[in-house]
Amino acid sequence: MVADKVDRKRLDTLIEINNLINSNYTDVRVLMTHILESSTRLTGGESSSLLLLDTETDLLYFEIALGTKSEEVRKFTVKMGEGIAGWVAQNNTSLIVNDVENDPRFFSEIDKDVGYKTTSILAVPLRMKDQCVGVIEVINKENGSNFTEEDLEWLEIFTNQASLAYQNAQSFKKVKDELFRLQDRVESDSGFHKMIFKSSEIEQLLGITDKISKSDSPVLITGESGVGKELFAEQVHLRSPRSKETFVRLNCAAIPEELLESELFGHVKGAFTDASNERLGRFSLADGGTIFLDEIGEISLNVQAKLLRVLQNKQFEPLGSSDTIMVDVRIIAATNRNLESMVDKGSFREDLYYRLNVLPVNIPALRDRADDIEVLSDYFLSKYSARNRKDIKGISPEARELLFSYSWPGNVRELENVIERAVIVSKVSLIDTEDLLLSREKERSMPGYKGKSLKEAVNIFKKNYIKRVLGNCNNNQTETAAKLGIQRTYLSRLMKDLEIKV
Structure with missing residues (x-):
């Protein structure tokens, strides 16, 4: 039995x-x-x-x-x-x-x-x-x-x-790997990384990008680490007459100094101990198109001198060769460092700085464009929910409040990592504060107010606060007005004046 x-x-x-x-x-x-x-x-x-x-x-x-x-x-x-x-x-x-x-x-x-x-x-x-x-x-x-x-x-x-x-x-x-490979190919074919934004700051920058893309002059993109400098470099290329040509990327900080010259300009067989074959450099590969040099502030003075020559004369010699190579390349550089300060200290060539800084683009930190936090969060939520085969419905109001109040020292890259991690660790269908694993020590008390007048700061506060209450009320404007203690008609007028869309 x-x-x-x-x-x-x-x-x-x-x-x-x-x-x-x-x-x-x-x-x-x-x-x-x-x-x-x-x-x-x-x-x-x-x-x-x-x-x-x-x-x-x-x-x-x-x-x-x-x-x-x-x-x-x-x-x-x-x-x-x-x-x-x-x-x-x-x-x-x-x-x-x-x-x-x-x-x-x-x-x-x-x-x-x-x-x-x-x-x-x-x-x-x-x-x-x-x-x-x-x-x-x-x-x-x-x-x-x-x-x-x-x-x-x-x-x-x-x-x-x-x-x-x-x-x-x-x-x-x-099947999943093949799906994401195809998605990556489609994304690349349709414009590399997708630009996700809602803020007027990014909209204005894209307007500037449209103008400078028509030129062949060098572009210097500055901004904190993680703000999306590479995405703007892509946009400059994709909106330019060179858009059908090659776009070559190189993170200068990721290549050891002793290999960077070879990586940029190529080498001939026997140029150094391990040079068993001739190799084309990134500039040769980018001929006719665009080269994006990220972390330009990390390169040595020796490589800076060779880069200056390419900017001035469109020519260089591969490592170990006396043959001069001519190239037609547009250069876009990016850095999170203060190059002017480096010039003053002698660690960055002044002539190279002015050659690169013909068309400057500065990307604001994520904390200074609070409107983008919501749309980016929702985008990353959809992306990683699909990738991890999880049915996450959304983000709780309390979690959104924490996302808005956090200082984001790592900018968009940090936000993406936080949402990906939250999707993985969440045990329910709604991301909550404990899923975000954010330190409240890095909350900010004045989101997006840097350099604003009192009137502008007040309007930013009103806009963010109304948007949060709207979100908590599922965009029900009658309920939102009641919670704010104002008339429904006044809320409608405020939403129009502050450009709040639902």
């Missing part, structure tokens, strides 16, 4: 897992954890692990570990053929061991390191197309008793379900 109840429980659990696999369940790690938990419980084990095989290194690593010492064991890897799990992976065969101390295949180093005593093990290969891709282990039968052949059979059944889940996940990942 007891055995019948146990088998019924196992069958019910198996049906439950099978239903999960065949549903729209996309979080494979949670599903695999559920399978592992069920396997452990229904075979009477104390701990369990899912080890996956890295085919490049032939090492098994702990993808999921449950039970006693689960955190400690995750730092270990197991070689193919090493230990019980390694033997199972190498031989693609299930194994039951009830006296590990006397089994020569047992690897005791993990036990010694984490302070655990293994007495018995069930281990079953996780297969894809008959090839072992991992191992599921259940360790130490409860009450010190032995695992049975029936336990092993049930673990094999559960592992078959895990194999199906894993295979589905791999197929889904391939």
Whole structure:
């Protein structure tokens, strides 16, 4: 009778897992954890692990570990053929061991390191197309008793379900990766990164960008790190007569100084120790088009001199060559540093600075264009909800308040990271304050008021405050007016004067 109840429980659990696999369940790690938990419980084990095989290194690593010492064991890897799990992976065969101390295949180093005593093990290969891709282990039968052949059979059944889940996940990942690759291609074909904004500041800058894009003169884009300097460089190129030609990017800070000259201007075979072949530099690749040099303030004085020559004469020599190369390239540079101050200190050439600064564009910090916080937040929310296959409906009013009040030292890049992280950690369909993981120490008391007159500052406050109350009232203007303590007609007039759109 007891055995019948146990088998019924196992069958019910198996049906439950099978239903999960065949549903729209996309979080494979949670599903695999559920399978592992069920396997452990229904075979009477104390701990369990899912080890996956890295085919490049032939090492098994702990993808999921449950039970006693689960955190400690995750730092270990197991070689193919090493230990019980390694033997199972190498031989693609299930194994039951009830006296590990006397089994020569047992690897005791993990036990010694984490302070655990293994007495018995069930281990079953996780297969894809008959090839072992991992191992599921259940360790130490409860009450010190032995695992049975029936336990092993049930673990094999559960592992078959895990194999199906894993295979589905791999197929889904391939489809998802291809989808995002195609989306990236479409985004690139239609204008590189998408410009998401609502503020008048960015609208005015795009108007300036339209004008300067028609020229071939150098552009110097300045602004704090993360404000979107590369996006504006793209816009200059895409709106220019060179838009059908190549747009080449280079982050100067990401290249070691000793390699930057070669990266920019190329080299001939034998120019230096590792120069086994001739290589074109970024300027040659950008010929006829545009080159974007990000973090221009990080380059050495030596490279600055060579860059100045390209600006003046449109020519250079590759590293190790005496042949002069002529190029037709528009240069757009960007920096978050104060180049004028660097000129005063002698760390940036004055003549290069004036050559680059023909058409200056300064991008304001995110904290000085509060209107963009809302639209960018919603855009990133949609993007990462889709990417993580999560149905996040929106952002709570309290969370929006925190987003508006935060100082954003990392600007748009930080906002994107915060929203991505919030989507991942959120357990419900609405992003809340605790999901944002923002420090209230960096809240700002005067958002967007820098350099404004009193009247302008008051209007900014009114606009932001009305927008927040509107959001809390789902854009119901009658309810909003009541909460603000004003007439509905006066609210309508304010919204028109302050250019608040719903």
